[in-house]
Amino acid sequence: MASRVVRVALTGSGGIGSRVAVALLERRAHYLERFGCDVRLVGVCGSRSGVVRDGGLHEPDVVTRATWSPGVVGTAMLAAAEPDVVVDAGPNDYATGGPGLSHLEWAVERGSHAIMVSKSALALHGERLLAAARDSGSRVHASGASSAALPAVDFLRHNLAGAVVTRVEAALTGTTSLVLDSVTRLGMTLEEAIADAQARGIAEPEPAFDLDGWDTAAKLTVISGLALGTWLHLDSIPRESVGSVRASDIDRWRDAGEKPALVGVLERSGSGYVGRVEIQAYGSGHPFASAQGSTKALMVQAEGFGEYTLVGGASSPAATVASVLKDVEHLLREISG
Amino acid sequence: MASRVVRVALTGSGGIGSRVAVALLERRAHYLERFGCDVRLVGVCGSRSGVVRDGGLHEPDVVTRATWSPGVVGTAMLAAAEPDVVVDAGPNDYATGGPGLSHLEWAVERGSHAIMVSKSALALHGERLLAAARDSGSRVHASGASSAALPAVDFLRHNLAGAVVTRVEAALTGTTSLVLDSVTRLGMTLEEAIADAQARGIAEPEPAFDLDGWDTAAKLTVISGLALGTWLHLDSIPRESVGSVRASDIDRWRDAGEKPALVGVLERSGSGYVGRVEIQAYGSGHPFASAQGSTKALMVQAEGFGEYTLVGGASSPAATVASVLKDVEHLLREISG
Numbered sequence: 207m208a209s210r211v212v213r214v215a216l217t218g219s220g221g222i223g224s225r226v227a228v229a230l231l232e233r234r235a236h237y238l239e240r241f242g243c244d245v246r247l248v249g250v251c252g253s254r255s256g257v258v259r260d261g262g263l264h265e266p267d268v269v270t271r272a273t274w275s276p277g278v279v280g281t282a283m284l285a286a287a288e289p290d291v292v293v294d295a296g297p298n299d300y301a302t303g304g305p306g307l308s309h310l311e312w313a314v315e316r317g318s319h320a321i322m323v324s325k326s327a328l329a330l331h332g333e334r335l336l337a338a339a340r341d342s343g344s345r346v347h348a349s350g351a352s353s354a355a356l357p358a359v360d361f362l363r364h365n366l367a368g369a370v371v372t373r374v375e376a377a378l379t380g381t382t383s384l385v386l387d388s389v390t391r392l393g394m395t396l397e398e399a400i401a402d403a404q405a406r407g408i409a410e411p412e413p414a415f416d417l418d419g420w421d422t423a424a425k426l427t428v429i430s431g432l433a434l435g436t437w438l439h440l441d442s443i444p445r446e447s448v449g450s451v452r453a454s455d456i457d458r459w460r461d462a463g464e465k466p467a468l469v470g471v472l473e474r475s476g477s478g479y480v481g482r483v484e485i486q487a488y489g490s491g492h493p494f495a496s497a498q499g500s501t502k503a504l505m506v507q508a509e510g511f512g513e514y515t516l517v518g519g520a521s522s523p524a525a526t527v528a529s530v531l532k533d534v535e536h537l538l539r540e541i542s543g
Numbered sequence: 544m545a546s547r548v549v550r551v552a553l554t555g556s557g558g559i560g561s562r563v564a565v566a567l568l569e570r571r572a573h574y575l576e577r578f579g580c581d582v583r584l585v586g587v588c589g590s591r592s593g594v595v596r597d598g599g600l601h602e603p604d605v606v607t608r609a610t611w612s613p614g615v616v617g618t619a620m621l622a623a624a625e626p627d628v629v630v631d632a633g634p635n636d637y638a639t640g641g642p643g644l645s646h647l648e649w650a651v652e653r654g655s656h657a658i659m660v661s662k663s664a665l666a667l668h669g670e671r672l673l674a675a676a677r678d679s680g681s682r683v684h685a686s687g688a689s690s691a692a693l694p695a696v697d698f699l700r701h702n703l704a705g706a707v708v709t710r711v712e713a714a715l716t717g718t719t720s721l722v723l724d725s726v727t728r729l730g731m732t733l734e735e736a737i738a739d740a741q742a743r744g745i746a747e748p749e750p751a752f753d754l755d756g757w758d759t760a761a762k763l764t765v766i767s768g769l770a771l772g773t774w775l776h777l778d779s780i781p782r783e784s785v786g787s788v789r790a791s792d793i794d795r796w797r798d799a800g801e802k803p804a805l806v807g808v809l810e811r812s813g814s815g816y817v818g819r820v821e822i823q824a825y826g827s828g829h830p831f832a833s834a835q836g837s838t839k840a841l842m843v844q845a846e847g848f849g850e851y852t853l854v855g856g857a858s859s860p861a862a863t864v865a866s867v868l869k870d871v872e873h874l875l876r877e878i879s880g
Contacts, residue, residue, distance in 0.1 A: 233705075355848055357702035364701050365694035367872035368570075369865050493854050496830040506855075510865030511692055514855030517830050519848070528706050528847030535704035543880060 209242050210542060215249035215258075215289035217280065217309045218296035219268075222323055222350070223250075225527045226295060227268040230534070241538040249287030251279045253296070253305070258286040280305055281312045291319045291537060293530065295350070298326035300420065300440070310335055310346070317342035319541070321533045323350030323526065329424040333437035345540060347533035352428045353378045354526040355519030356502035362433035366508045371434060373507040374472040375486070378425040380500030380521030381409040381416040382448050382468040386485075387499055389451070390459050390466055396451065408500050408521050419445035419468060419483035426470035426481050436478040445483040459487050465495040467503070493517060546579050547879060552586035552595075552626035554617065554646045555633035556605075559660055559687070560587075562864045563632060564605040567871070578875040586624030588616045590633070590642070595623040617642055618649045628656045628874060630867065632687070635663035637757065637777070647672055647683070654679040656878070658870045660687030660863065666761040670774035682877060684870035689765040690715045691863040692856030693839035699770035703845045708771060710844040711809040711816075712823070715762040717837030717858030718746040718753040719785050719805040723822075724836055726788070727796050727803060733788065745837050745858050756782035756805060756820035763807035763818050773815040782820040796824050802832040804840070830854060 216227055230247050237245040246262035256278035257267055267273050284292060292313040294306040306324035313320040314335055322328055328335065328351055339346050352359050356378065362371055377383050381403050388399035400417070403409035415421055423443040431437040448468055459466050464487035472479045488494040493515035497503045502519040519525060553564055567584050574582040583599035593615035594604055604610050621629060629650040631643040643661035650657040651672055659665055665672065665688055676683050689696050693715065699708055714720050718740050725736035737754070740746035752758055760780040768774040785805055796803050801824035809816045825831040830852035834840040839856040856862060 357698075360702040361694075361698075364873075365697040366865075366869065367876075368868045490827065491833055493830055493833040493852075496828055496833070496852070508865075510861045510868075512855060512857055512859070512862055514853060515830075515833070516851060516853045518851030522849070524847050525849055528703075528845075531705045531847075532703065536701075539704075540880065543877065 209238055209244040212237075212243045212245045212291060212538065212541070213248045213287065213289045214245060214291045214293060215284055215287040216247065216293045216295065217251055217283065217305065218294060218324070219250060219252040220295065221523050222526050222530070223295035224268060225523060226293060226530050227263075228265065229527060229531055231263070231265055231268070233531070237538060241542040243538050243542055245534075245538070248289060249283050251283040253279060255279065256283045258283060281308055284309065284312050289318055291321065293321045293323070294327075295323040295530070298324050300326050300330065300424070303327045303330050307331060311338075314339040314342055314344040314346070317344050319345045319537055320347070321350070321530060321537065322346065322348040323530055325351040325424050325428060328431065329427045329440050332428060332431040336431065345537060346432075347537055348428055348432055349529035349533050350526055352432065353425050353502055353519065354529045355522070356504055356516070357519075357529075358429045358504050359433045361504065361514075361516060362429070362506065366506070366511055369508040369510050370474070371506060371508045372474045374429070374504070375469050376426075376429075376504040377467040377469050377494065377497065377502055379416050379421045379468060380502065381413060382419075382422070383497065383502065384408055384500040384521075385417070385448060386451070386466045386468065389456050391498070396448070417448040419447055422468055422470045422483045423481070426472065426483065430472055430479055430481060434472070434479055438479070438481045443481045443483060446485045448485070451485065462487070463490045464488060465490075465492075465497075467494060467497070546575055546581040549574075549580045549582045549628060549875065549878070550585045550624065550626045551582060551628045551630060552621055552624040553584065553630045553632065554588055554620070554642065555631060555661070556587060556589040557632065558860050559863050559867070560632035561605060562860065563630060563867050564600075565602065566864060566868055568600070568602055568605065570868070574875060578879040580875050580879055582871075582875070585626060586620050588620040590616060592616065593620045595620060618645055621646065621649050626655055628658065630658045630660070631664075632660040632867070635661050637663050637667065637761070640664045640667050644668060648675075651676040651679055651681040651683070654681050656682045656874055657684070658687070658867060658874065659683065659685040660867055662688040662761050662765060665768065666764045666777050669765060669768040673768065682874060683769075684874055685765055685769055686866035686870050687863055689769065690762050690839055690856065691866045692859070693841055693853070694856075694866070695766045695841050696770045698841065698851075698853060699766070699843065703843070703848055706845040706847050707811070708843060708845045709811045711766070711841070712806050713763075713766075713841040714804040714806050714831065714834065714839055716753050716758045716805060717839065718750060719759070720834065720839065721745055721837040722754070722785060723788070723803045723805065726793050728835070733785070754785040756784055759805055759807045759820045760818070763809065763820065767809055767816055767818060771809070771816055775816070775818045780818050780820060783822050785822070788822065799824070800827045801825060802827075802829075802834075804831060804834070
């Protein structure tokens with residue numbers, strides 16, 4: 207059987223992007239054997255420089271970056287690389303949508319497929335972008351943009367296919383889970399817990415986006431849109447903030463043996479869903495209580511199936527990379543099937 | 544867009560089969576809208592009688608069975624119905640493979656697709672049948688034959704696609720989970736707990752198959768084969784039996800606040816997996832400890848992703864039916880894509 211060439215371009219070459227690039231090169235034989243696809247990484251860029259090679263990049267291109275040129279970035283890189291698949295692992299920007307917005311627009315206008323690790327483009331403009339993708343035949347996967355190592359979209363869309371999901375409750379932000387765990391279980395102050403999460407590389411230097419529930423709201427938006435077909439408006443999702451937690455709350459949770467978490471909630475309403483972000487405390491018998499540190503958790507109710515609780519997916523670059531490589535597998539299965 | 548006719552035949556008309564038949568008729572408009580598929584139930588049978596209708600059955604055919612004829616059963620029914628998809632919801636037989644064996648053989652020889660609810664054909668002959676399916680282009684789905692409401696195959700194959708699964712530990716048999724929960728948490732004797740599980744319709748009248756670990760071993764075989772590509776030999780899977788539990792074990796678990804469960808374990812070995820069935824006790828902080836009654840549970844370790852625990856999927860006909868309808872959705876997505 208003749209192999210099918212699949213051209214991949216990668217925008218964003220930070221910690222996740224560069225690992226994804228190396229992994230794509232390492233897995234070429236696997237993709238050929240499994241899907242009959244000759245997966246070529248034909249372009250990669252950061253914010254200032256990049257490289258395009260029609261026959262496919264090699265490891266020195268992405269590891270030492272010896273071949274990169276200034277200005278070969280963004281849609282200019284994509285136009286030169288002409289990819290079948292755009293993988294965007296660039297930064298988020300919730301004011302503008304970030305560079306990922308123009309990359310995803312570029313893909314869906316042309317019927318190229320997209321794998322999104324950055325969240326802000328989908329969280330702000332997901333409904334329009336997915337409608338455009340349907341029209342052009344572009345497939346959009348976004349495990350890395352929803353809750354990465356916690357396979358929320360897969361679980362809702364694939365594992366419960368054909369059933370009506372009535373409720374979702376999920377701890378989606380590693381930073382807030384870790385901070386609330388540290389203050390309750392380990393007795394740290396909020397300030398100590400935040401500094402500790404930063405020292406471990408889990409909390410951002412500017413942690414307010416996570417602590418104020420924006421990160422959970424953004425992930426909830428992507429999960430609801432991709433898995434349930436309801437695109438929430440990010441600005442209008444009610445949010446509670448970890449910053450509002452008082453010492454008396456912590457004492458109460460500790461005395462009751464409860465574990466607090468900042469969770470996103472989706473509830474079925476009419477033919478769609480409404481969302482909110484709130485702090486909930488779980489008793490020791492609750493499955494969420496077993497999620498320690500930055501571990502994520504998902505609770506789902508679906509007609510027929512009943513209730514599920516999934517705990518796992520601690521924040522780590524390796525897990526985010528694994529979620530991107532999963533999206534690659536799903537996409538190759540779809541387009542080679 | 545012209546709709547594609549998908550002819551479905553259903554072997555087995557017990558509690559699950561008859562519900563599936565009604566659901567397939569009810570969802571025709573949904574399948575047409577979602578997948579562009581005109582799904583026609585063209586044949587259905589029990590063990591003694593059945594009916595074939597080229598243009599598709601209607602509700603009186605499957606509810607009152609007014610149109611059924613003696614002898615229109617098994618592969619004779621299939622040969623007359625000429626289905627694109629065989630749904631087998633007949634009985635299990637671990638000596639012969641059960642009637643599902645000849646139904647699945649019929650399907651995979653012709654390149655028809657199959658959705659298996661019965662387990663014994665796959666548990667005994669899965670490797671040969673799946674190889675034949677690959678050769679003929681037949682797709683085999685078997686959520687109902689693995690752990691039904693607990694989406695173990697989907698989780699391992701889809702949610703963790705591209706990652707190496709290193710370990711699986713799962714409580715797959717509702718009866719044993721319920722019985723062990725009743726003796727430990729509710730203080731019943733083993734005999735009382737079994738009688739209670741039978742009264743609730745969860746344990747079979749002949750419960751030894753479940754209690755002795757055969758049901759878990761059979762599900763483990765199907766999960767390992769379909770999701771991980773390793774077909775275990777059912778007879779050679781080491782098994783512990785709930786019947787071997789002593790009063791002193793129960794006292795010890797209760798004193799330690801532990802929750803026992805009969806679990807199937809898969810561990811990576813070389814390029815494949817080895818399996819065993821054993822009784823394990825979980826401490827109160829363990830996610831499995833929150834699984835009460837007949838609720839199932841799955842723990843998975845995968846390279847890159849880390850560890851997951853999924854709790855849910857209590858034994859119920861509604862959940863088994865939902866898992867069959869999920870397989871229908873997956874199949875229609877694949878063949879209409």
